[in-house]
Amino acid sequence: MAYFKSTLLLFSFFLFLADASALTILIDPGHGGEEDGAVATTQGETPPRVIKEKDIALDISKKIHELLRQKNYSVYLTRSIDRTVTLQERAAIAEKTKADLFISVHINSSPEAGAVGFETYYLDNHDDVAIKKVEKTENIQGDGENVVVQQILVDLVVQQTVSTSKPLAESIHSELKSRTGRKYKIPSRGVKPGLFYVLALSKRPGVLLEVGFISTYKERVRMMTPKFQDDYAADVVRGIEAYVKKRSAKTRYDKYNKAK
Numbered sequence: 001m002a003y004f005k006s007t008l009l010l011f012s013f014f015l016f017l018a019d020a021s022a023l024t025i026l027i028d029p030g031h032g033g034e035e036d037g038a039v040a041t042t043q044g045e046t047p048p049r050v051i052k053e054k055d056i057a058l059d060i061s062k063k064i065h066e067l068l069r070q071k072n073y074s075v076y077l078t079r080s081i082d083r084t085v086t087l088q089e090r091a092a093i094a095e096k097t098k099a100d101l102f103i104s105v106h107i108n109s110s111p112e113a114g115a116v117g118f119e120t121y122y123l124d125n126h127d128d129v130a131i132k133k134v135e136k137t138e139n140i141q142g143d144g145e146n147v148v149v150q151q152i153l154v155d156l157v158v159q160q161t162v163s164t165s166k167p168l169a170e171s172i173h174s175e176l177k178s179r180t181g182r183k184y185k186i187p188s189r190g191v192k193p194g195l196f197y198v199l200a201l202s203k204r205p206g207v208l209l210e211v212g213f214i215s216t217y218k219e220r221v222r223m224m225t226p227k228f229q230d231d232y233a234a235d236v237v238r239g240i241e242a243y244v245k246k247r248s249a250k251t252r253y254d255k256y257n258k259a260k
């Protein structure tokens, strides 16, 4: 019996390891190439510089990618340089790499002076007017305006992904809140449902991260700092790992109960 138990334990352990490392994660830096995303112009510099969402999103995405690679995950980027990638191309990369999880990295912008904080989105229907404004700016990427995402497709993808995407978003957000958020005293704007074309088209569980506001001087400067980017990336990876661990435990529990 003891032998059986220890064999079972060992087997479960390998099952968990196989589960974690077999996971393929696709990191999607928002915008790129002809698409700058949100922009802000520096003040007090001659000549003034234009800070672009696409560049900060790429820096942070690369850091997330590298950290996951070091942990032996199978991990890809939808772009590793400053180039235009259409929404369909991003979805095609998700198909090609057989990604299990899709992480899209974006930087927020607001006409409201002094807007601060980070927010984490997962694909779902909602009625929130403020969220609709964020969707409007993020859905105009690449060929975003020409992409017709039918409600029926959205509903189907929501149905298939929300049970993974929501807890994944919550897991990542909770790490961000308790570490980077606390360390830099940045308010959490919460985990939110959103209808983002890139998430719908990728057709897999995923989240869209809005790291902070490029339109707010303090946040813009902070987001360009490698140290902040490292901290933020580390939290995203912790959140993914915490989610994967929980999911593996649940899978084992379900399997055990089925076998009984």
Ligand SMILES: [Zn+2]
Pocket: 030, 031, 037, 038, 053, 105, 106, 107, 137, 138
């Ligand atoms: Zn964006």
